[in-house]
Amino acid sequence: MNEHVSLPAADDAATRSNSRKVFIKTYGCQMNVYDSTRMGDALASDGYVTTEDMGEADLILLNTCHIREKAADKVYSALGRLRDMKKARQAQGKELMIGVAGCVAQAEGEEILRRSPAVDVVIGPQTYHRLPDALKQARSGTRVVDTEYAVEDKFEHLPATSKAQIRSRGVTAFLTVQEGCDKFCTFCVVPYTRGSEVSRPVSQIIDEAKRLVDAGVREVTLLGQNVNAWAGEGPDGRNWSLGDLLYKLADIPGLARLRYTTSHPRDMDDKLIEAHRDLRALMPYLHLPVQAGSDRILKAMNRRHTGAEYLRLIERIRAARPDIAMSGDFIVGFPGETDQDFEDTLKIVEEVNYASAFSFKYSTRPGTPGADLTDQVPEEVKTERLERLQALLLKQQADFATSCVGKTIDLLLEKPGRMPGQVIGRSPWLQSVNVDAKTSQIGEIIRVRIIGTGPNSLFAEPAESLMGS
Numbered sequence: 001m002n003e004h005v006s007l008p009a010a011d012d013a014a015t016r017s018n019s020r021k022v023f024i025k026t027y028g029c030q031m032n033v034y035d036s037t038r039m040g041d042a043l044a045s046d047g048y049v050t051t052e053d054m055g056e057a058d059l060i061l062l063n064t065c066h067i068r069e070k071a072a073d074k075v076y077s078a079l080g081r082l083r084d085m086k087k088a089r090q091a092q093g094k095e096l097m098i099g100v101a102g103c104v105a106q107a108e109g110e111e112i113l114r115r116s117p118a119v120d121v122v123i124g125p126q127t128y129h130r131l132p133d134a135l136k137q138a139r140s141g142t143r144v145v146d147t148e149y150a151v152e153d154k155f156e157h158l159p160a161t162s163k164a165q166i167r168s169r170g171v172t173a174f175l176t177v178q179e180g181c182d183k184f185c186t187f188c189v190v191p192y193t194r195g196s197e198v199s200r201p202v203s204q205i206i207d208e209a210k211r212l213v214d215a216g217v218r219e220v221t222l223l224g225q226n227v228n229a230w231a232g233e234g235p236d237g238r239n240w241s242l243g244d245l246l247y248k249l250a251d252i253p254g255l256a257r258l259r260y261t262t263s264h265p266r267d268m269d270d271k272l273i274e275a276h277r278d279l280r281a282l283m284p285y286l287h288l289p290v291q292a293g294s295d296r297i298l299k300a301m302n303r304r305h306t307g308a309e310y311l312r313l314i315e316r317i318r319a320a321r322p323d324i325a326m327s328g329d330f331i332v333g334f335p336g337e338t339d340q341d342f343e344d345t346l347k348i349v350e351e352v353n354y355a356s357a358f359s360f361k362y363s364t365r366p367g368t369p370g371a372d373l374t375d376q377v378p379e380e381v382k383t384e385r386l387e388r389l390q391a392l393l394l395k396q397q398a399d400f401a402t403s404c405v406g407k408t409i410d411l412l413l414e415k416p417g418r419m420p421g422q423v424i425g426r427s428p429w430l431q432s433v434n435v436d437a438k439t440s441q442i443g444e445i446i447r448v449r450i451i452g453t454g455p456n457s458l459f460a461e462p463a464e465s466l467m468g469s
Protein backbone atom coordinates (compact mmCIF):
# COMPACT_ATOMS: atom_id res chain seq x y z
CA MET A 1 0.00 0.00 0.00
CA ASN A 2 1.02 3.55 -0.67
CA GLU A 3 4.17 2.62 -2.45
CA HIS A 4 5.22 4.80 -5.31
CA VAL A 5 6.03 2.68 -8.25
CA SER A 6 7.25 3.93 -11.56
CA LEU A 7 7.27 1.44 -14.35
CA PRO A 8 10.53 0.37 -15.86
CA ALA A 9 10.86 1.26 -19.50
CA ALA A 10 10.33 -1.53 -21.98
CA ASP A 11 13.52 -2.42 -23.77
CA ASP A 12 12.32 -1.76 -27.23
CA ALA A 13 15.09 0.19 -28.89
CA ALA A 14 13.47 0.20 -32.33
CA THR A 15 10.55 2.37 -31.29
CA ARG A 16 12.46 4.34 -28.71
CA SER A 17 14.14 7.05 -30.78
CA ASN A 18 11.31 9.02 -32.35
CA SER A 19 8.21 8.10 -30.41
CA ARG A 20 6.50 9.98 -27.63
CA LYS A 21 7.40 9.09 -24.08
CA VAL A 22 5.15 8.59 -21.09
CA PHE A 23 6.10 8.65 -17.43
CA ILE A 24 3.57 6.92 -15.20
CA LYS A 25 3.56 7.55 -11.46
CA THR A 26 1.53 5.06 -9.45
CA TYR A 27 0.00 5.69 -6.05
CA GLY A 28 -2.10 3.32 -3.96
CA CYS A 29 -2.68 -0.40 -4.16
CA GLN A 30 -1.46 -3.24 -6.37
CA MET A 31 -4.53 -2.86 -8.57
CA ASN A 32 -3.23 0.55 -9.54
CA VAL A 33 0.18 -0.96 -10.25
CA TYR A 34 -1.50 -3.44 -12.60
CA ASP A 35 -3.62 -0.70 -14.19
CA SER A 36 -0.49 1.36 -14.81
CA THR A 37 1.04 -1.51 -16.75
CA ARG A 38 -2.14 -1.82 -18.81
CA MET A 39 -2.28 1.93 -19.46
CA GLY A 40 1.29 1.54 -20.66
CA ASP A 41 0.01 -1.16 -23.06
CA ALA A 42 -2.81 1.07 -24.33
CA LEU A 43 -0.35 3.89 -24.90
CA ALA A 44 2.23 1.60 -26.53
CA SER A 45 -0.32 0.81 -29.23
CA ASP A 46 -0.57 4.57 -29.74
CA GLY A 47 3.18 4.93 -30.26
CA TYR A 48 4.28 5.81 -26.74
CA VAL A 49 7.16 4.19 -24.91
CA THR A 50 7.37 4.29 -21.13
CA THR A 51 10.23 6.13 -19.52
CA GLU A 52 11.51 6.24 -15.95
CA ASP A 53 12.80 9.76 -16.44
CA MET A 54 10.07 12.31 -15.85
CA GLY A 55 12.26 14.99 -17.43
CA GLU A 56 12.12 13.41 -20.90
CA ALA A 57 8.40 12.58 -20.82
CA ASP A 58 5.91 14.09 -23.29
CA LEU A 59 3.07 12.77 -21.15
CA ILE A 60 3.01 12.47 -17.37
CA LEU A 61 0.26 10.28 -16.03
CA LEU A 62 -0.58 10.13 -12.33
CA ASN A 63 -2.42 6.95 -11.39
CA THR A 64 -3.98 8.06 -8.15
CA CYS A 65 -5.42 6.73 -4.88
CA HIS A 66 -8.33 8.13 -2.91
CA ILE A 67 -8.34 5.76 0.05
CA ARG A 68 -7.23 8.26 2.72
CA GLU A 69 -7.15 12.03 2.73
CA LYS A 70 -3.35 12.11 2.62
CA ALA A 71 -3.30 9.93 -0.49
CA ALA A 72 -5.66 12.29 -2.31
CA ASP A 73 -3.77 15.40 -1.12
CA LYS A 74 -0.55 14.05 -2.60
CA VAL A 75 -2.10 14.25 -6.04
CA TYR A 76 -2.87 17.93 -5.83
CA SER A 77 0.59 18.80 -4.55
CA ALA A 78 2.12 16.75 -7.37
CA LEU A 79 -0.11 18.60 -9.86
CA GLY A 80 1.13 21.92 -8.48
CA ARG A 81 4.72 20.93 -9.27
CA LEU A 82 3.74 19.62 -12.71
CA ARG A 83 2.07 22.91 -13.60
CA ASP A 84 5.42 24.68 -13.22
CA MET A 85 7.14 22.00 -15.25
CA LYS A 86 4.58 22.34 -18.01
CA LYS A 87 5.00 26.13 -18.10
CA ALA A 88 8.77 25.78 -18.36
CA ARG A 89 8.35 23.25 -21.15
CA GLN A 90 5.88 25.42 -23.04
CA ALA A 91 8.29 28.36 -22.77
CA GLN A 92 10.69 26.20 -24.81
CA GLY A 93 7.94 25.54 -27.35
CA LYS A 94 7.64 21.87 -26.31
CA GLU A 95 4.63 19.73 -25.45
CA LEU A 96 3.96 18.29 -22.01
CA MET A 97 0.61 16.66 -21.47
CA ILE A 98 -0.66 15.80 -18.01
CA GLY A 99 -3.17 13.07 -17.24
CA VAL A 100 -4.83 12.02 -14.00
CA ALA A 101 -6.06 8.43 -13.80
CA GLY A 102 -7.18 6.12 -10.99
CA CYS A 103 -9.42 6.59 -8.00
CA VAL A 104 -9.02 10.35 -7.45
CA ALA A 105 -9.90 10.82 -11.13
CA GLN A 106 -13.00 8.71 -10.63
CA ALA A 107 -14.03 10.45 -7.41
CA GLU A 108 -13.33 14.05 -8.38
CA GLY A 109 -13.65 14.18 -12.18
CA GLU A 110 -14.34 17.75 -13.34
CA GLU A 111 -13.13 19.14 -10.01
CA ILE A 112 -9.58 18.20 -11.01
CA LEU A 113 -9.79 20.29 -14.20
CA ARG A 114 -11.16 23.18 -12.17
CA ARG A 115 -8.46 23.05 -9.51
CA SER A 116 -5.58 22.15 -11.82
CA PRO A 117 -5.55 24.05 -15.12
CA ALA A 118 -2.47 22.14 -16.27
CA VAL A 119 -4.35 18.84 -16.48
CA ASP A 120 -5.33 17.76 -20.00
CA VAL A 121 -7.04 14.44 -19.34
CA VAL A 122 -8.88 12.86 -16.41
CA ILE A 123 -9.60 9.19 -16.94
CA GLY A 124 -11.23 6.64 -14.63
CA PRO A 125 -10.15 3.09 -13.71
CA GLN A 126 -12.84 1.58 -15.96
CA THR A 127 -12.21 3.75 -19.02
CA TYR A 128 -8.47 3.84 -19.46
CA HIS A 129 -8.56 1.70 -22.60
CA ARG A 130 -9.89 4.93 -24.18
CA LEU A 131 -6.79 6.88 -23.12
CA PRO A 132 -5.40 7.25 -26.67
CA ASP A 133 -8.70 8.80 -27.82
CA ALA A 134 -8.82 11.12 -24.85
CA LEU A 135 -5.27 12.30 -25.55
CA LYS A 136 -6.08 12.92 -29.18
CA GLN A 137 -9.04 15.03 -28.19
CA ALA A 138 -7.00 16.95 -25.63
CA ARG A 139 -4.30 17.62 -28.20
CA SER A 140 -6.89 19.21 -30.44
CA GLY A 141 -7.73 21.62 -27.65
CA THR A 142 -10.55 20.07 -25.58
CA ARG A 143 -9.66 18.95 -22.07
CA VAL A 144 -11.27 15.58 -21.37
CA VAL A 145 -12.96 13.94 -18.38
CA ASP A 146 -13.82 10.30 -19.10
CA THR A 147 -15.01 8.60 -15.92
CA GLU A 148 -18.28 7.06 -17.09
CA TYR A 149 -18.35 3.37 -16.28
CA ALA A 150 -17.68 1.94 -19.69
CA VAL A 151 -20.34 -0.36 -21.07
CA GLU A 152 -17.73 -2.26 -23.01
CA ASP A 153 -15.33 -4.50 -21.12
CA LYS A 154 -12.05 -2.60 -20.94
CA PHE A 155 -10.07 -5.84 -20.89
CA GLU A 156 -11.59 -6.83 -24.23
CA HIS A 157 -10.39 -3.56 -25.71
CA LEU A 158 -6.92 -3.33 -24.24
CA PRO A 159 -4.08 -4.56 -26.44
CA ALA A 160 -2.26 -7.56 -24.98
CA THR A 161 0.97 -6.79 -23.16
CA SER A 162 3.94 -7.47 -25.44
CA LYS A 163 6.48 -10.14 -24.54
CA ALA A 164 9.24 -7.53 -24.33
CA GLN A 165 7.18 -5.47 -21.95
CA ILE A 166 6.38 -8.44 -19.70
CA ARG A 167 10.08 -9.37 -19.65
CA SER A 168 11.06 -5.85 -18.69
CA ARG A 169 8.83 -6.11 -15.64
CA GLY A 170 10.47 -9.18 -14.16
CA VAL A 171 9.60 -12.71 -13.10
CA THR A 172 6.63 -11.86 -10.91
CA ALA A 173 3.45 -10.27 -12.21
CA PHE A 174 0.06 -9.02 -11.12
CA LEU A 175 -3.10 -10.15 -12.85
CA THR A 176 -6.38 -8.43 -12.03
CA VAL A 177 -9.20 -10.98 -11.97
CA GLN A 178 -11.88 -9.02 -10.15
CA GLU A 179 -12.68 -5.36 -9.75
CA GLY A 180 -14.94 -3.27 -7.61
CA CYS A 181 -16.67 -3.88 -4.33
CA ASP A 182 -20.23 -4.39 -3.12
CA LYS A 183 -19.36 -4.59 0.56
CA PHE A 184 -19.75 -0.91 1.47
CA CYS A 185 -17.69 -0.82 4.62
CA THR A 186 -18.73 2.50 6.12
CA PHE A 187 -15.22 3.99 6.07
CA CYS A 188 -14.30 3.10 2.50
CA VAL A 189 -14.38 4.90 -0.86
CA VAL A 190 -13.62 1.86 -3.01
CA PRO A 191 -17.25 0.95 -3.86
CA TYR A 192 -17.63 4.50 -5.16
CA THR A 193 -14.32 4.80 -7.01
CA ARG A 194 -14.22 1.30 -8.46
CA GLY A 195 -17.89 0.49 -8.82
CA SER A 196 -19.63 -2.80 -8.15
CA GLU A 197 -18.02 -6.23 -8.16
CA VAL A 198 -17.15 -7.54 -11.60
CA SER A 199 -15.21 -10.74 -12.33
CA ARG A 200 -13.17 -11.35 -15.45
CA PRO A 201 -14.08 -14.54 -17.29
CA VAL A 202 -12.01 -17.70 -16.81
CA SER A 203 -10.75 -17.86 -20.40
CA GLN A 204 -9.51 -14.28 -20.32
CA ILE A 205 -7.63 -14.92 -17.07
CA ILE A 206 -6.09 -18.20 -18.26
CA ASP A 207 -4.96 -16.61 -21.53
CA GLU A 208 -3.34 -13.72 -19.73
CA ALA A 209 -1.64 -16.04 -17.23
CA LYS A 210 -0.28 -18.18 -20.08
CA ARG A 211 1.08 -15.12 -21.87
CA LEU A 212 2.85 -14.05 -18.70
CA VAL A 213 4.37 -17.49 -18.19
CA ASP A 214 5.42 -17.70 -21.86
CA ALA A 215 7.36 -14.48 -21.36
CA GLY A 216 9.20 -15.87 -18.30
CA VAL A 217 6.95 -14.97 -15.37
CA ARG A 218 7.19 -17.56 -12.56
CA GLU A 219 4.87 -16.08 -9.95
CA VAL A 220 1.44 -14.55 -10.56
CA THR A 221 -0.51 -12.61 -7.95
CA LEU A 222 -4.21 -12.47 -8.70
CA LEU A 223 -5.67 -9.12 -7.78
CA GLY A 224 -9.07 -7.80 -6.84
CA GLN A 225 -10.48 -5.28 -4.39
CA ASN A 226 -12.29 -8.37 -3.12
CA VAL A 227 -10.37 -11.00 -4.96
CA ASN A 228 -12.02 -13.93 -3.20
CA ALA A 229 -15.43 -12.67 -4.32
CA TRP A 230 -14.31 -13.65 -7.84
CA ALA A 231 -16.91 -15.87 -9.51
CA GLY A 232 -17.25 -17.22 -13.01
CA GLU A 233 -18.48 -20.00 -15.21
CA GLY A 234 -15.90 -22.76 -15.51
CA PRO A 235 -15.22 -24.65 -18.74
CA ASP A 236 -17.15 -27.51 -17.09
CA GLY A 237 -20.27 -25.33 -16.99
CA ARG A 238 -20.20 -25.11 -13.18
CA ASN A 239 -20.10 -21.89 -11.21
CA TRP A 240 -16.51 -21.43 -10.16
CA SER A 241 -15.17 -19.58 -7.15
CA LEU A 242 -11.60 -18.36 -6.68
CA GLY A 243 -10.57 -21.77 -5.31
CA ASP A 244 -11.58 -23.48 -8.57
CA LEU A 245 -9.73 -20.87 -10.59
CA LEU A 246 -6.56 -21.44 -8.55
CA TYR A 247 -6.66 -25.21 -9.21
CA LYS A 248 -6.90 -24.45 -12.93
CA LEU A 249 -4.07 -21.89 -12.90
CA ALA A 250 -1.84 -24.22 -10.88
CA ASP A 251 -1.95 -26.62 -13.87
CA ILE A 252 -0.26 -24.17 -16.22
CA PRO A 253 3.22 -25.59 -16.89
CA GLY A 254 5.94 -23.19 -15.73
CA LEU A 255 3.67 -21.24 -13.41
CA ALA A 256 5.51 -22.01 -10.18
CA ARG A 257 3.83 -19.73 -7.70
CA LEU A 258 0.39 -18.25 -7.14
CA ARG A 259 -0.81 -15.63 -4.70
CA TYR A 260 -3.96 -13.55 -4.42
CA THR A 261 -4.91 -10.34 -2.69
CA THR A 262 -7.00 -8.73 -1.11
CA SER A 263 -9.54 -11.00 0.48
CA HIS A 264 -12.60 -10.36 2.59
CA PRO A 265 -13.26 -12.79 5.47
CA ARG A 266 -16.86 -13.25 4.30
CA ASP A 267 -15.72 -14.67 0.96
CA MET A 268 -13.24 -17.31 2.21
CA ASP A 269 -15.16 -20.38 1.03
CA ASP A 270 -14.33 -24.07 1.55
CA LYS A 271 -12.89 -24.50 -1.93
CA LEU A 272 -10.40 -21.71 -1.36
CA ILE A 273 -9.31 -23.21 1.94
CA GLU A 274 -8.95 -26.61 0.22
CA ALA A 275 -6.79 -24.95 -2.43
CA HIS A 276 -4.44 -23.85 0.37
CA ARG A 277 -4.31 -27.46 1.55
CA ASP A 278 -3.77 -29.03 -1.88
CA LEU A 279 -1.85 -26.70 -4.14
CA ARG A 280 1.88 -26.62 -3.82
CA ALA A 281 1.98 -23.59 -6.12
CA LEU A 282 -0.31 -21.59 -3.86
CA MET A 283 1.99 -19.75 -1.50
CA PRO A 284 1.35 -20.03 2.25
CA TYR A 285 0.59 -16.37 2.77
CA LEU A 286 -2.80 -14.75 3.20
CA HIS A 287 -3.71 -11.09 3.48
CA LEU A 288 -7.04 -11.13 5.28
CA PRO A 289 -7.93 -7.73 6.75
CA VAL A 290 -10.04 -7.59 9.89
CA GLN A 291 -9.80 -3.80 10.52
CA ALA A 292 -10.80 -3.96 14.21
CA GLY A 293 -11.30 -6.39 17.06
CA SER A 294 -14.41 -5.02 18.75
CA ASP A 295 -17.71 -6.45 17.57
CA ARG A 296 -19.39 -3.10 18.13
CA ILE A 297 -16.91 -1.36 15.83
CA LEU A 298 -16.95 -4.20 13.29
CA LYS A 299 -20.71 -3.75 13.12
CA ALA A 300 -20.44 0.03 12.77
CA MET A 301 -17.90 -0.55 9.99
CA ASN A 302 -20.38 -2.88 8.28
CA ARG A 303 -17.78 -5.65 8.07
CA ARG A 304 -20.57 -8.19 8.62
CA HIS A 305 -18.63 -10.61 10.79
CA THR A 306 -17.56 -10.75 14.43
CA GLY A 307 -14.08 -11.04 15.88
CA ALA A 308 -14.80 -14.62 16.98
CA GLU A 309 -15.91 -15.58 13.45
CA TYR A 310 -12.68 -14.18 12.05
CA LEU A 311 -10.61 -16.17 14.55
CA ARG A 312 -12.52 -19.35 13.78
CA LEU A 313 -11.92 -18.82 10.08
CA ILE A 314 -8.18 -18.46 10.65
CA GLU A 315 -8.20 -21.63 12.70
CA ARG A 316 -9.74 -23.50 9.75
CA ILE A 317 -7.24 -22.00 7.31
CA ARG A 318 -4.34 -22.94 9.58
CA ALA A 319 -5.69 -26.46 9.96
CA ALA A 320 -5.60 -26.76 6.16
CA ARG A 321 -2.19 -25.11 5.76
CA PRO A 322 -0.32 -25.02 9.07
CA ASP A 323 2.64 -22.93 7.82
CA ILE A 324 0.46 -20.13 6.43
CA ALA A 325 1.63 -16.61 7.29
CA MET A 326 -1.20 -14.23 8.09
CA SER A 327 -1.29 -10.58 7.15
CA GLY A 328 -3.94 -7.96 7.83
CA ASP A 329 -5.11 -4.36 7.69
CA PHE A 330 -6.24 -2.32 10.70
CA ILE A 331 -7.92 1.00 11.24
CA VAL A 332 -7.63 2.81 14.56
CA GLY A 333 -9.91 5.62 15.65
CA PHE A 334 -13.05 4.74 13.74
CA PRO A 335 -15.82 7.08 15.03
CA GLY A 336 -17.00 5.96 18.44
CA GLU A 337 -14.00 3.69 19.12
CA THR A 338 -13.45 3.60 22.89
CA ASP A 339 -10.33 2.55 24.80
CA GLN A 340 -12.01 -0.80 25.39
CA ASP A 341 -12.78 -1.24 21.67
CA PHE A 342 -9.15 -0.53 20.90
CA GLU A 343 -8.01 -3.07 23.52
CA ASP A 344 -10.12 -5.61 21.60
CA THR A 345 -8.12 -4.81 18.46
CA LEU A 346 -4.87 -5.47 20.34
CA LYS A 347 -6.39 -8.68 21.66
CA ILE A 348 -7.29 -10.02 18.23
CA VAL A 349 -3.78 -9.16 17.00
CA GLU A 350 -2.33 -11.13 19.94
CA GLU A 351 -4.54 -14.08 19.13
CA VAL A 352 -3.82 -14.20 15.41
CA ASN A 353 -0.10 -13.42 15.55
CA TYR A 354 0.51 -11.72 12.19
CA ALA A 355 3.58 -12.19 10.01
CA SER A 356 2.99 -8.73 8.51
CA ALA A 357 0.31 -6.04 8.61
CA PHE A 358 -0.72 -2.55 7.57
CA SER A 359 -2.35 -0.17 10.00
CA PHE A 360 -3.88 3.24 9.52
CA LYS A 361 -5.55 6.07 11.38
CA TYR A 362 -9.17 6.40 10.35
CA SER A 363 -9.48 9.08 7.68
CA THR A 364 -12.88 10.61 7.05
CA ARG A 365 -13.82 10.20 3.41
CA PRO A 366 -16.46 12.46 1.90
CA GLY A 367 -19.47 10.54 0.61
CA THR A 368 -19.00 7.50 2.87
CA PRO A 369 -21.45 6.76 5.73
CA GLY A 370 -18.57 7.13 8.22
CA ALA A 371 -18.29 10.80 7.32
CA ASP A 372 -21.74 11.46 8.80
CA LEU A 373 -20.85 9.98 12.20
CA THR A 374 -20.46 12.61 14.87
CA ASP A 375 -18.34 10.94 17.54
CA GLN A 376 -15.00 11.32 15.75
CA VAL A 377 -11.94 10.25 17.73
CA PRO A 378 -9.45 13.08 18.48
CA GLU A 379 -6.27 13.03 16.41
CA GLU A 380 -3.95 12.62 19.40
CA VAL A 381 -5.90 9.55 20.55
CA LYS A 382 -5.60 8.06 17.07
CA THR A 383 -1.86 8.75 17.09
CA GLU A 384 -1.38 7.09 20.44
CA ARG A 385 -3.43 4.03 19.45
CA LEU A 386 -1.65 3.66 16.15
CA GLU A 387 1.73 3.74 17.90
CA ARG A 388 0.70 1.01 20.33
CA LEU A 389 -0.78 -1.15 17.59
CA GLN A 390 2.21 -0.73 15.30
CA ALA A 391 4.64 -1.57 18.11
CA LEU A 392 2.80 -4.85 18.63
CA LEU A 393 2.55 -5.64 14.91
CA LEU A 394 6.22 -4.83 14.34
CA LYS A 395 7.20 -7.11 17.19
CA GLN A 396 5.14 -9.93 15.68
CA GLN A 397 6.71 -9.32 12.28
CA ALA A 398 10.22 -9.37 13.76
CA ASP A 399 9.44 -12.52 15.76
CA PHE A 400 8.16 -14.18 12.60
CA ALA A 401 11.35 -13.23 10.72
CA THR A 402 13.49 -14.57 13.56
CA SER A 403 11.52 -17.82 13.59
CA CYS A 404 12.55 -18.32 9.94
CA VAL A 405 16.28 -18.38 10.76
CA GLY A 406 17.64 -21.90 10.32
CA LYS A 407 14.87 -22.94 7.93
CA THR A 408 15.59 -24.23 4.44
CA ILE A 409 13.16 -22.73 1.95
CA ASP A 410 12.46 -22.32 -1.76
CA LEU A 411 13.47 -18.89 -2.96
CA LEU A 412 12.31 -17.35 -6.23
CA LEU A 413 15.22 -15.21 -7.44
CA GLU A 414 13.78 -11.90 -8.57
CA LYS A 415 16.27 -9.08 -9.05
CA PRO A 416 19.87 -8.06 -8.53
CA GLY A 417 20.74 -7.25 -4.92
CA ARG A 418 22.45 -4.09 -3.71
CA MET A 419 25.86 -5.77 -3.55
CA PRO A 420 27.42 -7.35 -6.64
CA GLY A 421 27.10 -11.11 -6.45
CA GLN A 422 23.85 -10.86 -4.51
CA VAL A 423 20.34 -11.49 -5.72
CA ILE A 424 17.08 -10.64 -3.96
CA GLY A 425 14.43 -13.30 -3.90
CA ARG A 426 11.08 -13.81 -2.33
CA SER A 427 10.28 -16.40 0.32
CA PRO A 428 6.99 -18.32 0.24
CA TRP A 429 5.87 -15.89 2.99
CA LEU A 430 6.54 -12.84 0.81
CA GLN A 431 9.71 -11.76 2.62
CA SER A 432 12.63 -10.27 0.70
CA VAL A 433 15.66 -12.52 1.01
CA ASN A 434 19.26 -11.64 0.04
CA VAL A 435 21.41 -14.50 -1.18
CA ASP A 436 24.70 -14.98 -3.05
CA ALA A 437 23.70 -15.93 -6.57
CA LYS A 438 24.28 -14.92 -10.19
CA THR A 439 21.92 -12.49 -11.90
CA SER A 440 21.68 -15.06 -14.70
CA GLN A 441 19.79 -17.21 -12.19
CA ILE A 442 16.95 -14.69 -11.87
CA GLY A 443 13.72 -16.59 -12.46
CA GLU A 444 15.03 -19.79 -10.88
CA ILE A 445 13.72 -21.20 -7.64
CA ILE A 446 16.58 -22.37 -5.47
CA ARG A 447 16.87 -24.00 -2.04
CA VAL A 448 18.39 -21.67 0.51
CA ARG A 449 18.94 -21.67 4.24
CA ILE A 450 17.93 -18.54 6.15
CA ILE A 451 20.89 -17.41 8.23
CA GLY A 452 19.90 -13.99 9.55
CA THR A 453 17.47 -11.10 9.62
CA GLY A 454 17.82 -7.45 8.61
CA PRO A 455 15.41 -4.54 9.18
CA ASN A 456 13.17 -5.40 6.22
CA SER A 457 14.66 -8.54 4.77
CA LEU A 458 16.32 -11.84 5.49
CA PHE A 459 19.75 -13.20 4.62
CA ALA A 460 20.28 -16.67 3.24
CA GLU A 461 22.92 -18.96 1.83
CA PRO A 462 22.39 -21.50 -0.93
CA ALA A 463 21.54 -24.91 0.52
CA GLU A 464 23.65 -27.85 -0.71
CA SER A 465 21.20 -29.26 -3.23
CA LEU A 466 20.09 -26.81 -5.88
CA MET A 467 16.59 -27.43 -7.07
CA GLY A 468 16.97 -25.49 -10.31
CA SER A 469 13.84 -24.19 -11.89
Ligand code: SAH
Binds near residue numbers: 264
Ligand atom coordinates in the same frame (compact mmCIF):
# COMPACT_ATOMS: atom_id res chain seq x y z
N1 SAH B 1 -10.68 -4.50 -0.14
C1 SAH B 1 -9.76 -4.54 0.88
C2 SAH B 1 -9.06 -3.26 1.25
C3 SAH B 1 -9.11 -2.07 0.42
S1 SAH B 1 -8.46 -0.60 1.06
C4 SAH B 1 -10.48 -5.07 2.12
O1 SAH B 1 -11.65 -5.11 2.20
O2 SAH B 1 -9.78 -5.39 3.04
C5 SAH B 1 -7.02 -1.05 1.93
C6 SAH B 1 -7.05 -0.73 3.37
O3 SAH B 1 -7.10 0.66 3.58
C7 SAH B 1 -8.26 -1.26 4.11
O4 SAH B 1 -8.13 -2.60 4.43
C8 SAH B 1 -8.30 -0.38 5.32
O5 SAH B 1 -7.53 -0.90 6.37
C9 SAH B 1 -7.67 0.92 4.84
N2 SAH B 1 -8.67 1.97 4.69
C10 SAH B 1 -9.71 2.01 3.85
N3 SAH B 1 -10.43 3.13 4.05
C11 SAH B 1 -9.83 3.82 5.05
C12 SAH B 1 -10.10 5.03 5.71
N4 SAH B 1 -11.16 5.77 5.40
N5 SAH B 1 -9.26 5.42 6.69
C13 SAH B 1 -8.19 4.68 7.03
N6 SAH B 1 -7.88 3.52 6.44
C14 SAH B 1 -8.69 3.08 5.46
Ligand code: SF4
Binds near residue numbers: 183185188189190
Ligand atom coordinates in the same frame (compact mmCIF):
# COMPACT_ATOMS: atom_id res chain seq x y z
FE1 SF4 C 1 -13.48 -1.11 1.06
FE2 SF4 C 1 -14.75 -2.84 2.58
FE3 SF4 C 1 -14.86 -3.07 -0.05
FE4 SF4 C 1 -12.60 -3.60 1.23
S1 SF4 C 1 -14.51 -4.71 1.44
S2 SF4 C 1 -12.82 -2.39 -0.62
S3 SF4 C 1 -12.62 -2.12 2.88
S4 SF4 C 1 -15.71 -1.43 1.14
Ligand code: F3S
Binds near residue numbers: 027030064225
Ligand atom coordinates in the same frame (compact mmCIF):
# COMPACT_ATOMS: atom_id res chain seq x y z
FE1 F3S D 1 -6.48 3.52 -3.55
FE2 F3S D 1 -8.19 3.02 -5.43
FE3 F3S D 1 -6.54 1.14 -4.64
S1 F3S D 1 -8.57 4.22 -3.66
S2 F3S D 1 -6.22 1.62 -2.51
S3 F3S D 1 -5.98 3.02 -5.62
S4 F3S D 1 -8.63 0.86 -5.27
